[in-house]
Amino acid sequence: MSQYKFVLYADDDVDDKDWVTDACRAVDRSLQMVFVENGRQVIDYLLGKPPVQLPALIVLDLNMPEMDGRQTLQKLKATPQYQDIPVAIVTTSANNMDREVCQRLGASIYLTKPDTVQAWQDIVRQLLPFVFTEK
Helix, strand or coil: CCCCCEEEEECCCHHHHHHHHHHHHHHCCCCEEEEECCHHHHHHHHCCCCCCCCCCEEEECCCCCCCCHHHHHHHHHCCCCCCCCCEEEEECCCCHHHHHHHHHHCCCEEEECCCCHHHHHHHHHHHHHHHCCCC
16 A cells, blocks of 8 residues: 555646645655646556555546536536545635535536745645645
8 A cells, every 4th residue: 555645636727736735845855746637647647557545635627628627526526435535626716606516516626826936835735734744
């Protein structure tokens, strides 16, 4: 069994991936990130052969090509083997309707993407309780 837990992070923005990686290094070096670019890749990753270790948390951007965050969240929560994995939405949308839809679909937390290093570190700190809880 692995000694670390990891987060599967879906976002097609390269700059945001760099921000998240840097924030994780600053906040908690034991946090391992696996990045994909869209919801289709989230599903493909989870269905990978041989069976993969399930992530402790899945983070989704809402606006991605192929399969967006809402569609991915809905599929994850409708699939028994994935429905108990917490899903965080981290997106540029501060729209209350988006927030409400994601909460109804089963998102554990909805956060708006920041634009500073310190703010990204705060986002990572808010995600840590979802990663390091005993299940």
